Amino acid sequence: MDDRVGHGGPRVPEQRRPGPSAEPAALRFDVLGPVRARRGEEQLATGSPQQRALLSALLLREGRTATAAELIDALWGEEPPSQALAAVRTYASRLRKVLDPGVLVSESGGYAVRGLGEGALDLTVAQEWAAQAEKARGAGDLTLARDVLNRALGLWDGETLAGVPGPYAEAQRVRLEEWRLGLLESRLDMDLEQGCHAEAVSELTALTAAYPLRERFRELLMLALYRGGRQAEALAVYADTRRLLAEELGVDPRAGLRELQRRILQADPELAEPSAPAAEPAAAAVRPAQLPANVPDFTGRSSSVKELSEVLAGATEGGAGTGGGRVMAVSALAGIGGVGKTTLAVHVAHRARPAFPDGQLYVDLQGAGARAADPETVLGSFLRALGTADSAIPDSLEDRAALYRSVLDGRRVLVLLDNAKDAAQVRPLLPGTEGCAALVTSRVRMVDLAGAHLVDLDVMSPDEAIALFTRIVGEERVASERKAALDVVAACGFLPLAIRIAASRLAARRTWTVSVLAAKLADERRRLDELQAGDLAVKATFELGYGALEPAQARAFRLLGLADGPDISLTAAAAVLDLPAEDTEDILESLVDTSLLESAAPGRYRFHDLVRLYARACAERDEWPPAERDAALSRLLDFYLSTAAGVYAIERPGDRTVVHLEPTSYRGLSFGERTEALDWLFAEAQCLLACARQQQTGSGLRRAVDLLWAAKDLAESGANAKQYERAALALRDLARNCGDRRTEGRARTALSNVHLAAGRYPEADEEAACAIGLATEAADPTPISWASTDRGIIALNQGRYEEAERLLTTARDGYRADGNRPGEASALCNLAQLYQRIDRTDTAVSLARQGVEIFEQLGLTLRLANGRYSLGVALTRAGHLREGLEQLTDALTIFGNNRQRLWEGTTQFRIAQLHLAAHRPARAAQHAEQSLAIGVIGGDLIRGSVLNTLGKSLHALGQSDRSRACWQEALVLLERSGAPEAAEVRRLLAPLDAA
Secondary structure (H helix, E strand, O other), X not given: OOOOOOOOOOOOOOOOOOOOOOOOOOEEEEOOOEOEEEEOOEEXXXXXXXXXXXHHHHHOOOOOOEEHHHHHHHHHOOOOOOOHXXXXXXXXXXXXXXXXXXXXXXXXOEEEEOOOOOOOEHHXXXXXXXXXXXXXXXXXXXXXXXXXXXXXXXXXXXXXXXXXXXXHHHHHHHHHHHHHHHHHHHHHHHHHHOOOHHHHHHHHHXXXXXXXXXXXXXXXXXXXXHHOOOHHHHHHXXXXXXXXXXXXXXXXXXXHHHHHHHHHHOOOHHHHOOOOOOOOOOOOOOOOEOOOOOOOOOOOOXXXXXXXXXXXXXXXXXXXXXXXXXXXXXXXXXXXXXXXXXXXXXXXXXXXXXHOOOOEEEEEOOOOOOOOOOHHHHHHHHHHHOOOOHHXXXXXXXXXXXXXXXXXXXXXXXXXXXXXXXXXXXXXXOOOOOOXXXXXXXXXXXOOOOOOEEEEOOOOOHHHHHHHHHHHHOHHHHHOOHHHHHHHHHHOOOOHHHHHHHHHHHHHOOOXXXXXXXXXXXXXXXXXXXXXXXXXXXXXXXXXXXXXXXXXXXXXXXXXXXXXOOOEEHHHHHHHHOOOHHHHHHHHHHHHHOOOOEXXXXXXXXXXHHHHHHHHHHHHHHOOOOHHHHHHHHHHHHHHHHHHHHHHHHHOOOOHHHHHOOOOXXXXXXXXXXXXXXXXXHHOHHHHHHHHHHOOOHHHHHHHHHXXXXXXXXXXXXXXXXXXXXXXXXXXXXXXXXXXXXXXXXXHHHHHHHHHHHOOHHHHHHHHHHHHHHHHHOOOHHHHHHHHHHHHHXXXXXXXXXXXXXXXXXXXXXXXXXXXXXXXXXXXXXXXXXXXXXXXXXXXXXXXXXXHHHHHHHXXXXXXXXXXXXXXXXXXXXXXXXXXXXXXXXXXXXXHHXXXXXXHHHHHHHHHHHXXXXXXXXXXXXXXXXXXXXXXXXXXXXXXXXXXHHHHXXXXXXXXXXXXXXXXXXXXXXXXXXXXXXXXXXXXXXXXXXX
């Protein structure tokens, strides 16, 4: 047996490398689909079906000679034609002329294929990859195993030996198809082991429809549904399977399937986790190494280092007979800002690295700031660092935390959670498995963090403080002024951060003596509140560093501290300072050198949260004239608004919304192409929205609301919807309190758009109605068109068709009056969706075509996707299914290229409806599952519609129990949303409930 062939795989001929005289373009053969022969890129003529049958029989003979009798039997079976032998010889002669010399040889009255190059047959390649996957899986490397197995499965191009006649070909088709399905089951099993449940449900739904009697697919589908929180559907799959087997074969489900049903009914906790560890081997595993650099001059803290190291050792020391860690260790360091919590934690973590060979994770939770990091965001980052694909990361905090713990199971990973706000923020981020450990730093003492070893970190001892000061300044300068050095560290309150900043400033100024520094610190006016305990102590330390800055540095320090947001880009900082980017970079890098600013990444800068507070205090105290503070933030707002408007214009050529935005005085960035523009918008999302929220009155407030308009892609993508909504709410309330009716109307329009995307129809309708009233009063027509569109879509989805027609027509007329052709095209597409709902399908198709034509004329991309989506839906309703599928597929591609994830999911739903109309329920179910996995625009209402479509597809496939589970969930969602579709679902459920 060929030792390259994986266990259980079929055998193929031996294949040798061509000799030195071989032609550069080697022969290649395909049997995993239509039988084909190629020389390089040239496809060779393999002749009639019988001739291809002869070729395939020889290719699959394992290098042995096939006699003439064997070939006749392979091609014709028990009833060969009278001239069968002559026909075989003719086929062989023709093939020999097509193939390279010496490939098809005559031997002992028969024929053989010889001298093929390595990998010349697709089946050989598939076997070798399958063997590699099996080996990788055995070694625990599931990521590699899945990748290689997917490559092997990707070699199939439809039915094996497609169109090849004869009993031999038929037998090989059955054998190879069984092997393919086995490989597919193996890969799906690994998908579930690595937590890819949502993606697996879609594929398994299609497979169970295509292979209804294959119980392993049913078992995997039940497990995937259960792990995805869909217990009722999982049990319904079993009921459908039991009924089908009884009807078709007269048997019960096999024992494994029955056992899985029992465990699901009992909510067996082990089912929620992968059946085997998903950890990869140490040699090839994803091993995050995220710890910040260790401080080279770390000093003192010996007792704390020993204490924490002992706790970490508890997670790595194996007890008798264990062979692994005994506990999941958690240590929480608490203390005032600047006391050195992070420095100590990083130092201890580096010392412990050898005990955690599977990696170290780190995150700054920003707990001391106004906007602490969201645990779900942190978990997403951690899962990516641990090798989890974006598509496999679930949406909810609970699901992410569960997957995180599963991924860490069996690994030894150290997690450093820095600057935590409270225990609630930390709990979802703890590994939860033995052998792992967590270090937490926080300003608060986490007495409510169960099982944590608490460490209260105090200031340094005098000896430790002097040692740290000396290591930075130098022994020679300190030795002669020992008393002055003691005065310095005492004035710093023995706070490590204060000592480090003071020593760094002294080290940078060779003309100063230690006594000069001590005298400066002795001045109460310079030390603010005489270095009291708590945050004021840190503030006094910052005063020392700030006082040593050059004027340009000090100005930059003050003004940059005014900006909200997690960090700031170089170009945005240049706007704040009103300086060229090159000069700005020089100043910012000098501030990094003084430790008053951090470089988060190339071209991005951030303050420590306490330093930011101090910088703002300096701005309040020192910036003159005071109006410069407002001017700096105004320039930043202008920069964001101008740049975002440019992105909007690139995305929507011809859209006149940008013409109606507030004018700006400071220029933004320009982009040569749309991908670069989108990259900027999504990279700056948090900073941009934070800047908008800072505005309070007047022109700043108006520009902030217009910034939300220009950045509406952030809301529609789903990626930044929560932050966008918070900004819109804050600005709406500010505008209302200021009595600015025009700005309030625009803010309500932005807020309506967010609510609509999330499916919160009552809130969206209320905001849009108020926006129309306010905009009418303020003679501001643009929000009227926007808000009328939102209200029209809501009325459409709730079955109020006359009202929807009135509102959408108002929107269309408003866009036309403004000369806003993209807006008009969008309105036409929305009207098309209305008319297809009321069975005016010809009108619907005509209007959607008009919209698409406008988008194409303007060269739009993302908006063209919306147009093709509407046209595809209308064509589906009109029965033009082939063209409808083309339009929807094009829309899906464009949405994907533009990062509009929720629109991708919504388009998958429409494709599912189309396949259902075309009586292709298996494909409909697959696309509906993909829609559920991705998410949709429109929240509960559209999700309910997706579940209704999935239920219809499953019912058509004979899976009545699972379809009932889908319809029951759909009914809850649709009734909650007030959708007329709920009545249809009730009708569908009635006969099932009565049975």
